[in-house]
Amino acid sequence: MSPYFFEREEHAAIRASVRGFAQTHIAPYGAEWEENEEFPIELYRTAAHAGVTGIGYPEAVGGQGGDLGHVLVASDEMTIAGRSVGTLVGLGSHGIALPPIVRFGTPEQQARFVRPCLVDGKISALAVTEPGGGSDVASLATRAERDGEFYVVTGAKTFITSGVRADFVTCAVRTGGASHGGISLIVIERGTPGFTVSKKLKKTGWWASDTAELHFDGCRVPVANRIGPENGAFPMIMMNFAGERLMLAGQCVAIAELAYRESIAYARERQAFGKPLTGFQVTRHKLADMASRIAAARALTGETLVRVVRGEPPATLAGLASMAKNVATDMCSFVCDQAVQIHGGYGYMRETLVERLFRDARLYPIGGGTREIMNEVIAKTEGY
Numbered sequence: 001m002s003p004y005f006f007e008r009e010e011h012a013a014i015r016a017s018v019r020g021f022a023q024t025h026i027a028p029y030g031a032e033w034e035e036n037e038e039f040p041i042e043l044y045r046t047a048a049h050a051g052v053t054g055i056g057y058p059e060a061v062g063g064q065g066g067d068l069g070h071v072l073v074a075s076d077e078m079t080i081a082g083r084s085v086g087t088l089v090g091l092g093s094h095g096i097a098l099p100p101i102v103r104f105g106t107p108e109q110q111a112r113f114v115r116p117c118l119v120d121g122k123i124s125a126l127a128v129t130e131p132g133g134g135s136d137v138a139s140l141a142t143r144a145e146r147d148g149e150f151y152v153v154t155g156a157k158t159f160i161t162s163g164v165r166a167d168f169v170t171c172a173v174r175t176g177g178a179s180h181g182g183i184s185l186i187v188i189e190r191g192t193p194g195f196t197v198s199k200k201l202k203k204t205g206w207w208a209s210d211t212a213e214l215h216f217d218g219c220r221v222p223v224a225n226r227i228g229p230e231n232g233a234f235p236m237i238m239m240n241f242a243g244e245r246l247m248l249a250g251q252c253v254a255i256a257e258l259a260y261r262e263s264i265a266y267a268r269e270r271q272a273f274g275k276p277l278t279g280f281q282v283t284r285h286k287l288a289d290m291a292s293r294i295a296a297a298r299a300l301t302g303e304t305l306v307r308v309v310r311g312e313p314p315a316t317l318a319g320l321a322s323m324a325k326n327v328a329t330d331m332c333s334f335v336c337d338q339a340v341q342i343h344g345g346y347g348y349m350r351e352t353l354v355e356r357l358f359r360d361a362r363l364y365p366i367g368g369g370t371r372e373i374m375n376e377v378i379a380k381t382e383g384y
Helices: 009-025 030-036 042-049 068-082 085-091 099-104 107-120 234-269 281-310 314-348 353-361 371-382
Strands: 124-127 143-147 150-161 168-174 183-189 195-200 211-222
Touching: 009 042, 009 068, 030 085, 030 353, 042 085, 042 107, 068 085, 068 234, 068 281, 085 234, 085 353, 099 107, 099 183, 099 234, 124 150, 150 168, 150 183, 183 211, 183 234, 234 281, 234 314, 234 353, 281 314, 314 353, 314 371
Parallel strands: 124 168, 143 168
Antiparallel strands: 143 150, 150 211, 168 183, 195 211
């Protein structure tokens, strides 16, 4: 696989370390975990102790240091060497749950919530999406009414990655008036009376990751669990989305790369009419188109990453991250479809990796903001 253009020696070291972890702890079992729709909960602790979970987080909060570039290359290797997208996204749910606490939380909150995840393997999830809201964050209805030093939370969340097993959720709630100006982030811990997992959801792909529908019925959550100012969470959520969308773009590049590699290996081995599939121009051109689109999506994802790390204006980055996500998700869907086509009948069998990657890829134009919402973000950024 071609590295991202920004990579240096420290990125190569992270690749080697994470590749070894994924080959040892995920690849031999990933297919079984996908079929079982769950990976062992001990893997969170194993990854934390190996330093994988803490990549990209400050040492002051228990991380290994680094930035989003280091997270991106680690995700690359977890996908390609681990060969289980469901395991990757479940194990990495802290990547969207913890950043708001790291950026805007108090030292006490970071010690209570961030460090246990990065060091001890506690499980965290982000709870924003609601059954009636989808990508429209400003319309969320889960309510948190102030009662002295507590909030009383009532409502529901859905499509929450790691929500079934999370030790806590970073939850978006309405503490003020309508629209985006009345939203806060609070941490709701497992075991809080009234906090229940109402359903474990069945999905088209990402089988090894648990996905939950959550219910809050009069949960009393300490005000001390609020992240940042009351009614001030919408910009935090948007900032978090930009990072999430970039990481989703990176996952798409890695998934497509894996499907492409599987396709090359199969096309070289599979005989038809007395020669390998690579002996046919139509196959070579399919592979060439796959390689070209992967390279283009990798370049845009890398450019976006560099500009994020430079600290360019959030409004500009929101549009660029949306572009990267759309380009990468379109590319991934195309590449995985072509991979199935190259594999023929075997590509439609669940025993074949590309069949699973084809299903996994379908989530990306939806999750983290739909393709249509991304276009609206781009249009706003571009001023039309």
